[in-house]
Structures are given as C-alpha cells and as structure tokens.
Amino acid sequence: DAAAARLELSGVRAGYGDFQALFGVDLHVAPGEAVGVVGPNGAGKTTLLRVISGLLRPTAGTLRYGGQDLTAVPAHALPSLGIAHVPENRRLFPHLTVEENLKVGAFAPSARARFAERREHVFALFPRLAERRRQPAGTLSGGEQQMCAIGRALMSGPRILLLDEPSAGLAPIVVQQVFALVRRIREEGLTVLIVEQNVAQVLRVVDRAYVLETGRVVAAGRAADLAADPAIRRSYLGMH
Numbered sequence: 001d002a003a004a005a006r007l008e009l010s011g012v013r014a015g016y017g018d019f020q021a022l023f024g025v026d027l028h029v030a031p032g033e034a035v036g037v038v039g040p041n042g043a044g045k046t047t048l049l050r051v052i053s054g055l056l057r058p059t060a061g062t063l064r065y066g067g068q069d070l071t072a073v074p075a076h077a078l079p080s081l082g083i084a085h086v087p088e089n090r091r092l093f094p095h096l097t098v099e100e101n102l103k104v105g106a107f108a109p110s111a112r113a114r115f116a117e118r119r120e121h122v123f124a125l126f127p128r129l130a131e132r133r134r135q136p137a138g139t140l141s142g143g144e145q146q147m148c149a150i151g152r153a154l155m156s157g158p159r160i161l162l163l164d165e166p167s168a169g170l171a172p173i174v175v176q177q178v179f180a181l182v183r184r185i186r187e188e189g190l191t192v193l194i195v196e197q198n199v200a201q202v203l204r205v206v207d208r209a210y211v212l213e214t215g216r217v218v219a220a221g222r223a224a225d226l227a228a229d230p231a232i233r234r235s236y237l238g239m240h
C-alpha cells in the first residue's frame with residue numbers, strides 16, 4: 001500500500017470558465033490528521049475537493065501529495081497514490097448490489113488482488129453492509145448508502161479519504177451515525193479531509209478545520225478553538 005504523506009495546497013485558484021470559485025487557497029493535511037473544511041453553500045468546498053482529486057485543474061497555485069505534484073496526476077491514478085474521494089451525493093450504482101459497488105472501488109489490479117480481504121474489513125467496520133450485501137444499493141437507506149460509498153472508497157486501500165458532505169440530505173439521527181463512522185475511520189489510522197456544512201458536528205470529529213467563504217480561507221485553527229471562537233459561534237453555530 002502507498003505510504004501516508006502530507007497533502008499541501010498553496011495559492012490554489014480554480015473555477016469554471018470565466019467564473020472563479022477559489023481565490024488562492026492554502027491548506028495542508030498531515031499524515032494521521034482529520035481536517036475539516038466548513039463554510040456556507042457555494043463557498044467552494046466541493047470545488048476544492050474536485051481540485052484535489054484531479055477532476056478540476058487549478059488555474060494557479062501548487063498541489064502536492066508527499067513529493068508528488070498532483071496537478072500532473074490524472075484522476076484515475078489517484079487510488080494508486082492512496083487517495084480516495086467520496087463524492088457529494090455518494091454516486092453509487094443504484095442497480096448494482098452492495099457487494100458489486102464495493103467491487104467497483106477495487107478496480108485497480110493491486111486492489112483486485114486484495115478484494116476479499118478488504119471486503120471483509122469493510123463488512124467488519126459496517127456490519128449493516130454485510131447484511132445487505134446482495135441488495136441493490138438504490139434500495140438502501142440514506143445512511144446505509146453513505147456507508148456503502150465510504151466502504152467503496154476504502155476498497156482501494158487509501159491512506160487519505162476525501163469526504164464531500166457525508167451528512168447531506170440525511171435525517172438528524174442518521175447524521176449522528178455518519179459522524180460516528182467518520183470517527184471509526186479515524187481510529188483506523190486513516191487521514192481524513194472532510195467538507196461539511198454541518199459545522200457543529202464536524203468540529204467534534206476533526207483535529208483542525210478551515211473556514212472557507214466565497215473561495216477564500218477566512219479562518220483556520222484547531223477544532224476546539226474554532227468551536228469556542230465568538231465569530232464562528234455567531235456565524236456557524238447559531239449562538240448569539
């Protein structure tokens with residue numbers, strides 16, 4: 001498996017045609033860290049993850065994982081570097097079974113060789129998925145679908161997991177379960193970069209976080225410090 005490395009963005013700009021969505025973002029994630037990116041709708045959180053996972057090229061700035069320039073790596077090669085992306089809205093194949101969706105996550109030859117072992121690991125982590133292994137993914141509940149999407153990402157044997165709004169569209173009780181999953185993944189020793197609108201919850205599971213507003217980092221620090229910051233509490237935690 002790939003070794004864990006430091007992810008580092010410096011001065012990253014990106015956009016869509018003439019529209020600029022990121023205006024010089026500096027951010028890093030050290031091996032073993034869980035880092036959050038929070039901010040309102042349209043702040044550029046999804047864009048940031050798309051840049052890291054090679055789906056969108058930055059127009060300026062540098063993007064490195066360990067010694068490697070990620071802007072030179074195509075999206076399909078990221079799993080072999082140990083980077084896995086769980087996209088917004090999960091993007092499961094609804095007509096494929098849970099197990100078949102997991103297989104999709106293990107498409108690289110090196111991952112294929114370890115399919116059975118990793119599948120058992122994912123089933124041990126998420127027993128609910130084992131119970132539903134022969135069920136089409138589209139018939140799962142929202143929380144189970146999120147489990148399946150995370151499980152699929154784990155099938156490539158990643159060192160760093162990029163999670164895009166895992167709690168989006170889920171009922172409050174399920175949101176709690178999803179953050180409990182994130183905690184378990186952390187305990188596995190995985191490095192996590194998680195983008196979330198649910199600021200209160202995410203600050204409970206990450207070490208550090210960045211606050212992104214209209215494409216710029218406006219605050220950053222330890223999760224506990226951000227959670228105690230009066231401006232953050234007013235803007236994001238509903239405290240007045």
Ligand code: ATP
Nearest residue numbers: 016019021039040041042043044045046047048197
């Ligand atoms: P959300 O929580 O709604 O996903 P976000 O913080 O993830 O918000 P982005 O989805 O990264 O924000 O969007 C940042 C900006 O880029 C927004 O103004 C959005 O309208 C714009 N944008 C996103 N995707 C595209 C696209 N494919 N084409 C044009 N503009 C886009």
